[in-house]
Amino acid sequence: EVQLVESGGGLVKPGSSLKLSCVASGFTFSSYGMHWIRQAPKKGLEWIALIYYDSSNKYYADSVKGRFTISRDNSKNTLYLEMNSLRSEDTAMYYCAKWTDTYYFDYWGQGVMVTVSS
């Protein structure tokens, strides 16, 4: 059974940093690209970052480019999202999602909440 479990969220002040983790199980993590997607309270979902299976390519939404960094450690079956210079508009539930060979997202984690507030 595929499982994705996010952690590392919390309440932080504007301008601070936070690093999210997503631990994967039930599939060969090192063979698949992975995404981060977020959903602000009472708002729609927003894709924010993609990393290829071998970390050879990384892509970001304009809203987080230069502030967020996606990475992975295939030896630990773990995906990361390092978030710097956090803003109130980054307040959201953050989800990791697995990317299939044919480019859709087939499994998501349950999400981790990040709140940026003074």
Add this chain to the structure above:
Amino acid sequence: DIQMTQSPSFLSASVGERVTLSCRASQNINKYLDWYQQKLGEAPKLLIYNTNNLHTGIPSRFSGSGSGTDYTLTISSLQPEDVATYFCLQRNSWYTFGAGTKLELK
């Protein structure tokens, strides 16, 4: 950027009823359209990918159709466990989600 407009935002229907949810793209998305179901407090679950392909383990009462800019998710006979929010995702040009349709029982 491609915009996705989902309708209706809210839908109330009876058990056994046929339900149709819609997603309209601001430009042709070449059938790169997926549907997800999200229940309160749970991870989003893939229902349909590439417009009309049923994901593994999804009941056959769910189906998808469409082309160009207009896409539809149909539940042929609504069940109580289908109460959820449904959202679409276009993958033709990066990724854009619809705002969702909240489905409740009448």
